[in-house]
Amino acid sequence: MPEQIVDPDAGPYWEGVAKGELRYQCCMSCGQAFFFPRTVCPHCLSKELEWRKSRGLGQVYAFTVVHRAPDAAFAQRVPYVVAMVDLEEGFRMMTNVVSCSPDAVRVGMEVSLVFGTGVDGQQLPYFQPKAPGEER
């Protein structure tokens, strides 16, 4: 199966995922959060970066329900939701929305982090509809 590339930029990100944590970076020079992990801030190019742990709460920014998957492994999961989620800490990431009918997903929907298993057997950060009153 395709390798999960672990590169030096990724740092603590995939370790966090394996432990059930969603980690992201915040720039200590300009104060902005960003994703994906880098060795420099994409806003100001500073190297003064800090890793933080996300509470895992956010909103669906955009989504699509996939009917024609990119390969045989994903075809088994059709139809499934690919989404971009805006986390409350101020960064955006791609993910899958799970634990609900794909027809129920909406732009702006409140979601919360849940870990699941990818098609290669790896643990991944997914999101599910946020339960009323749910906090982390």
Place this chain on the structure above:
Amino acid sequence: MSVRRACAVVGVAESRLGVVPDATVLTLQAEAAVAALADAGLQKSDVDGLLCAGRWSSTMQLQLAEYLGINPSFSDGTTVGGASFEFHLGHAAAAIQAGLCNVALILYGSTQRSRRERSLGSREAGLGYQYESPYGMPSPVGAYAMAASRHMALYGTTSEQLAEVAVAARKWAMLNPRAYRREPLTVEDVLGSEMISTPLHKLDCCLVTDGGGAVVVVSPEIARSLRKPPIWLLGHGEAHSHAMISQMPDLTVSPAARSGSRAFAMAGLRPSDVDVAQIYDSFTITVLLTLEALGFCKPGEAGAFVSGGRIAPGGEFPLNTSGGGLSYTHPGQFGIFLIIEAARQLWGECGERQVPDAEVALVSGTGGVLSSNSTCILGRD
């Protein structure tokens, strides 16, 4: 800071298009190059600039120049997806203006259809892509689908409005003898076609064909010595904002906003001055987003803009008069064909699909996943 009238398009041509199983990418580009040079009335020995892009090699310029026996003094392989050729037009203009070359050949070719090369995205997980590939987004359609979802949520854009782009493209294609798909198409047909990734159906997506194209661009002195009227580059702009869709700052704002404003400013023109437009139609949503970014309508209004026949033959805003990537041809990347059709419209060569008295043409190429855009404004005296 300006390449206004720094160069002119003087010859254009396509290769064989559609399903061409017995040609290589080099064959197709050679066909197009020979025909475009003949269209211009120039010889291969005149060519001293070469610009190309595509996906068939990591050393395309070297292999193309070798195949054709060209030794360029200016060589550019800017590769930003389907928009590369619009970037190339501006780069050729700058090189010609600087005296680095006088006759530039822009080339493209692909045999993706016959070699079944177009896929929905590999599982490559390197560098930034490791943060997208685990989630199974079919690429590029899934990215454009997400942009459409955002546009629909913000503005109430409907699937019917998206389908209007495909319906209009087919009407133009029915007037183009070289178009791949020429049978009548309705909104119902589009909505009834297979759903690929919501909200985009199969008929919201461009064709998968073989084909190549060539554009000859020259200095003003050479242009004025040739038979056909020069098609001047009046304005140019280029921009790119991301590689992966999850890094796009705003899914409803194409980089065409930046490149278009620069192109119009350089040309000293406004959207209302454009007689005919060729806007990259990789997907129906691409056209809506680009129309808004270029200022042909306000953000959120493109759905209404493309409806009611405005962009179809006989409408107020002739758009994608070849039939576009949706119905005419789309060999992986379409940008060069936008320039070819724009030039032909300004030369009056478009037969049944000719826009009467066309003097100013806009070309706007988009590449990647709404990643790059270059806008060129062309005009004739």
